Amino acid sequence: YWGDHLREINKSAWVYKRTFTVPDVPHKRVRLHFEAVDYYASVWVNDQFVGQHEGNFAPFELDVSRFVHQSEPNTLVVRVTSPWDKPNPKGSYPIDHVIRGLVKGLYEHGEGVIPPDVNPIGIWRPVSLLLDDGISVDQVRIRTQLNGQIDLKMTVTNATDEVFHGSLDLVVKADNHKGQGVTLRSPIQLQAGTQIIEHRLSVPDPQLWWSWDHGAPNLYQLACTVCDESDTSITNHTETFGIRTVRLERSPERFTYYLNERPIFLRGSSYIPELYLSQCTPEKFERDVNFARQANLNLLRVHVHVSPPELYALCDRVGMLVWQDFELNWTQSYAVEFERRALALQREMIDLLGNHPSIMTWVCHNEPTMVFTRRQNLEQHPDPALYSDACQQDPTRPVFICSGQIEEDWQRGGDVHSYYGSIWTADYTDIAEHAFRLNTEFGFEAPAALSTLKQYPDLWERLKHLENQIDDLWDYQGELIQYQVEYLRRLRAECCTGYIHFWLTDMIPQVGCGVLDSNRNAKGGYGALQRASQPLHVALEHNGKRPASLWIFNDTMQAYPKAVVRWTVRDANGQILLDDKQSFDVEANSVQKVCDTGWNVVPNDCARVELSLIDANGQVLSENAYKHPFQPSPRPEGYPWKFDPYLGTKVFNRPDAPSLADYNINKALKLIPLPVREHLAEWGMRQKMPIWLVSGIAKLGDVLLRG
Structure with a gap:
């Protein structure tokens, strides 16, 4: 994971070579199918160049019919490169010390996410040899309506020199339920080349796909079969899909997501399963999605990458929503040529994943203005083109031009990343100064479990000073997450449609924002996220100094008339200071203020507050608790500035560690005293200035600092 020696891996091409024979079966076409290669791939068969591909996630095929020998061994050579970006001498680590030139999220990120010397490379998914009669259904785009209408757009290829006459059979049947299906047979005539065939079907009594907290994730199977004139099957293609709609109602005042025209509140966390995606397995995905489900989350944000296909199939089946990022992160190239490459790969992503009902949003770029003087991506290339193209390619889902940092642009973006009590401010209660329409990043970095x-000796040598601090750091992570999740849930009453915590799991052993470490040990934040994200939840509103009111959050479709809210306040010795209750009618799919507290207790005497929600039959529906809620823990010493460049992570109060504000920055900035730099950086990351002013400063900065 760490060390300059890892960078050597990417300084040369990786060359794969093997021999293969073509099976002795009737066929007219031979294709090589690559499920995924990271990053640039060039392919030769029998010393003849047959094609190339850019990207790290998308499958691609090459027709090698005229290059292969039918009766003797063939030689296949694949040359793979994933080069490092050139240093940007006028930038600052870890944000724009390089201008990222690959359309790839999972490499050299640093700052607690991806170690600075990691850049995955190679063939990491299977390669297959495909033989057929020259006819193939290459892609099927499926769009659905709530009345059961299914619109199909099929890309079909006839690689022969003759016109093909036959029929197309379409069969839709229930997959994981007992609903009805539909069939259609139609004659087809395929000219040589690639063509589009469109059909509309109607499923009777459609069984809708829902997230797990709103219903059943009902799925259907589509089988497309092309037959010749003798009714012999020539090729087939299958897809799994769900009947559902999703939309985002945007306004300057509030956002509201709708699933199947029902308002839904997002309770999510960001997710990268592994640093090296080749290590992912279906079993690991099932484990992690179960962790998310047990934490009461209904959404995973697949952060700055496209995951292996098994993740999306699993989310479809268990009813886990997916917020899907594209592969751009922080400062990317703003050349027109880079825009062209990014557009091609974004189209491949949407084509690849577009039929998954779990995917409910596309995001073109994560934090392109992390350095607010670097606005070329957002304002010039490639983000405006990516946004326009995604909206055109898939008008059935909301699209965000970027995630974070353009709150004012509510029509194309409008979500917010906030790090109060973390890298923005010293107090996590500061979040209450900010009303969010949608918060898609917040959290706190905490170390992995001691075990x-x-x-890893290299890691332990640099983090052993934390041995007796881990419990306190975990407690702080938990306090911050519970307070901020409950605040965001209260905002549903006025403006907010959900939250996406940052993030579920650390990819490697480190100090990271994950509430699970890389071995899936739960940090303090996991229990807090689990508790605060209950679909039915009772919560205390407070400002860290005194209580204010009690709330009920009900994200389910069940109402609870004549319920009872009960609260108990204890001192440090466990003695009861206050014990009371109130009857309350809980509405479905709502957030409600129960009452103001008005508690006649001294806030600092309140060592523990216990809440419960009980239905009319006396059954406990939800429980919650707070430890010393009116004496919040301070932000840990040394955070967020003490930093280890080798690990690429924060190290809190390690005495010999440099400050991020003093590491690899522009020489002119070093004239400013370090504490002032740190304070200004925290203020700058909040990006509270008007867009017109930020853009003006950015243009001036380009002239003065970068030419």
């Missing part, structure tokens, strides 16, 4: 840290 995980000690597995």
